[in-house]
Amino acid sequence: MDYDKLVQVMRDLALEAGDRIMEIYNADDFDVKVKSDDSPVTEADEAADALISAGLRAAFPDVLLITEEQAASHGKNADTFLIVDPLDGTKEFIHRRGDFTVNIAYVENGVPTRGVVYAPAKNRLFYTLPQGAAVEEVLYLGQDKHVVGKLGQINEIKVSDPNNSALMVVASKSHRDQATDDYINKYAVKDMKSAGSSLKFCLIATGEADIYPRVGRTMEWDTAAGHAVLQGAGGKVVRFDDHSPLVYGKEGYANPFFIAYSPDVSLKEA
Incomplete structure (x- = not known):
């Protein structure tokens, strides 16, 4: 290419x-x-x-x-x-x-x-x-x-150097639920912001947020571009269940739950 x-x-x-x-x-x-x-x-x-x-x-x-x-x-x-x-x-x-x-x-x-x-x-x-x-x-x-x-x-742009005792969290504006809140509550959160669409990936890529957990349905076309930008800024996107890398080209193009984050965030278990 x-x-x-x-x-x-x-x-x-x-x-x-x-x-x-x-x-x-x-x-x-x-x-x-x-x-x-x-x-x-x-x-x-x-x-x-x-x-x-x-x-x-x-x-x-x-x-x-x-x-x-x-x-x-x-x-x-x-x-x-x-x-x-x-x-x-x-x-x-x-x-x-x-x-x-x-x-x-x-x-x-x-x-x-x-x-x-x-x-x-x-x-x-x-x-x-x-x-x-x-x-x-x-x-x-x-x-x-x-x-x-x-x-x-x-x-x-580069991801943040996060403070794990005071994290900035970004979550979905239209798809927030109790399961997401329960997971976020495992962290020491300084502040939280809501954003729509793939902007959430970009807010981590610029250092405006540290972590974005997604406990809900997404498709690969929802996430691929934001994933690429975040990866280019030093960030990661992993599966929610086992923290293995989120991969693309899956049958039907449906994603599992995932976490996008700055690599120095200490991830909690699901």
Whole structure:
């Protein structure tokens, strides 16, 4: 894989999709439908998916593409593949809370090695450089508030050096439950914040939080891009049950429960 090309294409497609999403987000109204699994989907999900899929297939025609919005792709498997959630955090989008992201990732032998997470409502863009290090790009905004295409300031990001007697925890905004709280209560917590979508991975990658436990259903397209960014910043993502690495390319692309964290956090047993 030409990583320079990959990173450029993923970054540019995420920004283009983000612009399209924000056009719909800022409209007076938008269509919301319900998928077969009872999860919501909007015209923004579909528009972003069409844009990203076309761009990735044109640039990398020989690489398998898995995307949330194309159910036919969910039955395909390969060691190496691209995986997309064109709008992660649809519930946050519908309620106009801003915590939604565009996620694009490249998985090699079960590991997300490159990825981009773009939160267009927050003007925050995170991605891995060609060599794998994670960065946050400071975006240039035009007078119309759209992102200007030129490259912004690139800041390398690193996970925190956590204080295990005063941890910063981030948890899901829409999927918080008693099991999550019970696990968090095993730690000495200084403060806790809620965030939607894959932003939780990025808050650990920047050192704004130390640990994110997820005791609930997720799919690989929800996590792969954030996982890649966190890994590029020195973080880890492990299974909740046995603390082994979270791997990708599983049948059906469903994840087990997991923990994302800065490696110096002393993990507690489930």
